[in-house]
Structures are given as C-alpha cells and as structure tokens.
Amino acid sequence: MKGFEEVFIVAWIVFGLYMLVFMVVGADLWSGVRKAKRRGEVRSSYGFKRTVDKLARYYNLLIALTVVDCMQMGGVWYLDGYYGYHIPIFPVITLIGAIGLGCIEVKSIFEKxxxxxxxxxxxxxxxxxxxxxxxxxxxxxxxxxxxxxxxxxxx
The missing domain is CATH 1.10.287 (Helix Hairpins)
Known part of the structure; x- marks a missing residue:
C-alpha cells in the first residue's frame, strides 16, 4: 500500500502545480485588464483569446514535462523496489517547469x-x-x- 500512497501524493502535487500555473495566468490576466482599463483601452475578446491560447501552450508543456516525470518516477520506483535505493518519488521536472512558467507570468505582471x-x-x-x-x-x-x-x- 505504500506505493499507492506515494502515487496519490504525487498526483496531488502535480494537480497543485497545474492549479498554481492556472492561478498565476489568471493574475496576469487580471493585471492586464487593469492596465488596459487605466490606459482607457477597450477590452476585447482578442486579449482574452490570447490568454486562452497561452494557457493551452503552458498546459501542453506541463503535460509533456509530467510524462517525462512519470518516466523518471517509474525508474526511481523500480530502483527502490528491486535494488533498495531510497530516492523520494517527486515530480521534479514538472516543478521546475511550473516555476519557470510562474516566473514568466510574474515578469509579465510587473512589466509596464x-x-x-x-x-x-x-x-x-x-x-x-x-x-x-x-x-x-x-x-x-x-x-x-x-x-x-x-x-x-x-x-
């Protein structure tokens, strides 16, 4: 049962990373709407469409990174189960990708x-x-x- 608990915890971690990326993109959208309102620009569906396109690109990347993490975690699980190596199962690559996307969005929020x-x-x-x-x-x-x-x- 220990293996299923680890998988369950890792799944929640990955879900949390995906939601955090969604929230930081939402914060960037909110910031962009406020900046446009301050400049007196009309908010159109074009800007919102760009945000949806950006989310799609980000999630494509995150899914690919998660697949790579699954391969990495499968190897770690194998080493732990059959050779006694005790390396924690953790989605490191997805975490690094989510941090990178978060940094991009934070930079966008602070751009003038x-x-x-x-x-x-x-x-x-x-x-x-x-x-x-x-x-x-x-x-x-x-x-x-x-x-x-x-x-x-x-x-």
Missing part, C-alpha cells in the same frame, strides 16, 4: 503597460517600413501585411 504598447508600435513601424520599401509592388505589400497579421495572431 507602456513597454508592451511600445513593442506594438515598433511592429507597426516595421510594417510601415516594409510597405514603403515595396510601395511599387502590390504583391510584396500584401505579403508584408499578411506576415504582420500572422505574426500578431501567433501563427
């Missing part, structure tokens, strides 16, 4: 809204430069606009 707007302006200026460079070739202008739109939508 003006810095994010400045980055958007720089992208628009790059698009304007591309359009000016190819002002006689409509196909190149269309290509530059499509590239800009695709980059903005995360494609």
């Amino acid at each position: 809204a003006e810095d994010k707007v400045r980055s958007d302006y720089q992208q628009v200026l790059m698009l304007a430069g591309e359009i000016a460079k190819h002002r006689t070739d409509p196909e190149e202008i269309a290509k530059a606009v499509v590239d800009y739109i695709n980059k903005g939508s995360g494609k």
